[in-house]
Amino acid sequence: MPPIKPTLTDVARLAGVSEITVSRVVRGKGPIAEETRLRVRGAIEALGYVPNRAAGTLASSASLFIGVILPSMHNIVFPEVLRGIYEGLAGSPYQPLLGVSEYDRDKEQEILASLLAWQPMAIITAGSDHTDVTRRLLSESGVRVVELMDTEGDPVDLVVGFSHRQAGYDSGRHLIARGYRRIGYVGHDWAADRRARLRYEGLVAALADTGLSLAAEVHADGPSSVTGGTEMLPRLLAAAPDIDAAVFVNDDMAVGGYFHCLAAGIAVKKDLALFGFNGLDIGQAIPMPLSTVRSNRFEIGRIAAERIIAEPKRPAVTEVVNTGYEIIEGATA
Amino acid sequence: MPPIKPTLTDVARLAGVSEITVSRVVRGKGPIAEETRLRVRGAIEALGYVPNRAAGTLASSASLFIGVILPSMHNIVFPEVLRGIYEGLAGSPYQPLLGVSEYDRDKEQEILASLLAWQPMAIITAGSDHTDVTRRLLSESGVRVVELMDTEGDPVDLVVGFSHRQAGYDSGRHLIARGYRRIGYVGHDWAADRRARLRYEGLVAALADTGLSLAAEVHADGPSSVTGGTEMLPRLLAAAPDIDAAVFVNDDMAVGGYFHCLAAGIAVKKDLALFGFNGLDIGQAIPMPLSTVRSNRFEIGRIAAERIIAEPKRPAVTEVVNTGYEIIEGATA
DNA sequence: CTGTTAGCGCCTTCAC
């Protein structure tokens, strides 16, 4: 039986001041006599007053929301980005409002439209591969827009990430430098995951620059997973038994490949090198730490959030923050 | 150059109807002549109108938010719960509003207070171990409250989960039934993770019922992780070299323990049985599928969301939905 | 099926 929710007016009456004074105390803005402040705080406590942000948002036409659109919650990658965002927002009054697009551009557009209805002060979205309408909505929203993860493409406002194509290229260089020549690829359904495709293209380009090409490639249906790697590596080996290295779309799949090697008695690195992407904990925890690329996901989220706080208004010029990546030497390649 | 955002009034004017008619079209409520609807839709399109939910929330004193408080984003467990919630909410107009408490009851309370400022129509929180203030806020909010994961404790409204104590007990019974008698435990810092502690207590109780007790136990500092398991298992073995089974606080740690066995040449199950908790994919993907407990996390989230949609008003009586759990036989115990 | 009236709770602007 919650006794009718107290409002600013109730607090003001109890404290014997006007509403605006209470509002100032609540928001910590404007000059307030210490004595008044204490009286108001007392009234707030006494009534258990909770401000109504919907009213505040309407009155000031500025919410404290940051719309966040991530493509997937199926592995730990994007939860880590999200953690970074929360970390970057800690201590600020801003609150993320999350949507998950399942790597679907149309769904991203839908989610964006519904997030915009909350008057967010910024939008963070993973990737730069949007529908035309999404791009227009982002651009016309007038609020800060941060596109995460990949630096290819034409920024709306701010981009935080690195070049996946280059990362793929460098992965290829790494393998070539270590003497691997017959290289296979294990991917997943990247109709939607453009970044995976960019890495793939980078890898192929690196091989081409050395006069090589992929010995074989296989693609799992559906999203990437550890079991996907376990299932697909034998298929790759069936298609090209003589490969000396396998590049996986990401660490999940690569760890699965490692497990297949364990079970099948394949000497990892000696008989078959394995290479992943992301630098997940699990990849570094297996008995032979995975050779892979560290993608600094947490940092990407954190920096995006910090940048928004530091400059809440959209600036006139676009900017790209390169968070870089790092080849993890590992023990598997 | 976003030309001043169009409002309901603008749409109404263009369509030649009243505001409330536009409102009805937007919300799909109330009877509207097909012709009128089309005219209004046309005007909405033409202007690129996006409804202002802050205004709507204020006017109807009912937002479409569901506040969600999860303890951690450090492993895949709670993102899976979150996926379940999104799944259960799909097609509904409701939008989760997420806060992460880092297993801190005071932080949970803070987050709750800030979520309540958005007038959520429901609150979903993981666990039932709250501060007194949190409990009071939940109770007095008057909205639906779903406490997830564990069924112990006194419900505010609805509980969706299972008994972790019983799951721990059954884990113990499982090991005893298979002849293991010298059982060790690898935990983490569960000052905060009450559910881990409940499982531990259940395990100890199962042993006690057979006249046994834990041969040894070790606890990692900080959160659980795969590497934590890799590091802690040798310590457990140092403390009690003759144990025949190790129970881990969860699958992350147990997988780490498995990797230690691989590296140290310990024959899993034959020399040392391993038992986890959660039923994560990674545990089932390793060469010897982990013996563990499936906790139906996705389902828990989905059911919580569906229940809220089915009954948006808090009923007079509390209810507990038991989502059960299941011992996964696996190959490690 | 559509419209009128009257706020929802707070914040901006301008006085004092």
Add this chain to the structure above:
DNA sequence: GTGAAGGCGCTAACAG
């Protein structure tokens, strides 16, 4: 340092 007036954009409740 504090207050008064007005309105943000939308919707409930009633008419018609």
